[in-house]
Amino acid sequence: MTPTPPAPRNDAPHGAGAAAAADAAAGGSTGDPHSHRYAARTAGMTASEIRALFAVASRPEVVSLAGGMPNLAALPLDSLAVEVAGLIAAEGQGALQYGSAQGVPVLREQIGEVMAFEAGSTSATGGFHPDDVVVTVGSQSALDMLTRLFVDPGDVVLAESPSYVGALGSFAAYQAEVRHVAMDDDGLVPAALEEALARLAREGRRAKFLYTVPNFHNPVGVSLSADRRPEIVELCRRHGVLVVEDNPYGLLGFDGQTYPSLRSLDPENVVYLGSFSKIFASGLRVGWALAPHGIRDKLVLAAESATLCPPAFTQLVVSRYLATHDWRSLVKSFREMYRERCDAMLAALEVHLPDGCRWTRPRGGFFVWATVPEGVDTRAMLPRAITARVAYASGTGFHADGSGARHMRLSFCYPPPERITEGVRRLAGVLDGELEV
């Protein structure tokens, strides 16, 4: 069976009744008797291409280079089980009760240690105080809340080209107009950002924020070079544009190399997002935002209206893990594991991919971004790849306008090295077939 490729994001009409119109345009195929009731903004809520792939890509015979699931094999499950039991014994009902919308105080303090591990010291984080932190339900909920706080329908958000699919999902859900800004091997291109800002100024408009993933970018894999960082921050400040710095992969540099955060360069104009998903356990759904005080207070209000508070239990599990385990060593072992997998992928790409393909060479994180020869459409090719038992994420999911069909994201985080090699070999066979046509 070959799956039908999912529809590109944002191809539905906007405006009043757009959701119903979208359903009607699809021949009323959802059969949802409530379709005429949904708010106009739901037209932007389409299934992400990546999520739609999950079912097929997780079949055992398929090598999935599509998902971005962290590999949890190194987690010390036995000692974690002991700590979780100990947590209930020690905290009793307190671990199971409502808590502060800002997050559990002890965890907010420990987040300072995590950030200092990446930055080298607390002062290098851009100044840290537990009061500046809002604990969130993964950084995804921080993205949702920030968009809710800042974006009215039609407002502009600047984002790298391409950009993290989950962020694009939040922006679409609040009807933002996303303007993509070019990247190269050194990350976001300052001249392209300047041009986008100048164009907006000529239109008499101003972006609400720049959304950027400066370290080991999802989906491209590259990092913003150290010398570009002050330039990007300064451009945004000059044009009155807030920066949202999303940093879930910063601790996963293969050589342990880290970069100064954008926040450390301009703490009053940057909202920083961190996450325990990639350095501990994604299923606990614990992340955090560090924000200037006004924005922090609004985030707390947004959290109250969304969930009352982040779950106390999962926060305390993270807190206890940080207190009782050598988490720095675990992060180092994650780096090793991902480096080995990345090396396997890069070596296989070199050996197998046909002439005319290019790809990035990440020094951390989870992803390689590949560009295929002209004439190949990675979205159209996907069903044939699945038939050949390999899955990837087409570049189209990472652009608000559904462009990017000559690109694909290849994840090396989950399968073991020999499966990665086999997956790339299968992918190369599919590409060879496309180029013969």
Ligand code: PMP
């Ligand atoms: N930002 C980026 C760039 C990501 O890659 C992800 C996860 N794939 C997230 C945010 C969301 O992570 P979390 O699990 O913390 O919600």
